[in-house]
Amino acid sequence: MSAYLIFILEQATDTEELSIYTEMVPRTLIGYNIKILTEARGHSVLEGPSILGGMILEFPSLEAAQEWYNSAEYQAAALHRFKGANTTVLLMEGIPGITNEAYVHL
Secondary structure, three states: OEEEEEEEEEEOOOOHHHHHHHHHHHHHOOOOOOOEEOOOOOOOOOOOOOOOEEEEEEOOOOOHHHHHHHHHHHHHHHHHHHHEEEEEEEEEEEOOOOOOHHOOHH
C-alpha cells in the first residue's frame, strides 16, 4: 500500500544550510521508486500557523519510505535541514482507492 512522506517547512533559520540540503536531496532519490506529488512552490494555509512551504513524496510502501528516509545518503542531507530550518515530517500510510462516497459510509 502506498505511503506518503510530508515535509512542512515552518521556518528557515540558516538559508545557507537549507540551500545545501536542497542541493543534496535530489541525488538521494536515485534508485528509489518515489513520486514527487507536490513541491514547495505554491500553497495556501487554510488553517493553522503560517508555513514557508512543503513537499509530499509518494512511496510504494511504508517500508520503502522508511528505507529512503533512513538511508545514509538522505540522513547526510537531513543534517543540513536540521541546521537550516524548523520542519515537521510526517509519514502516513495511504488507503486503497476509497471514494468520497464510500468514506462517508465508514
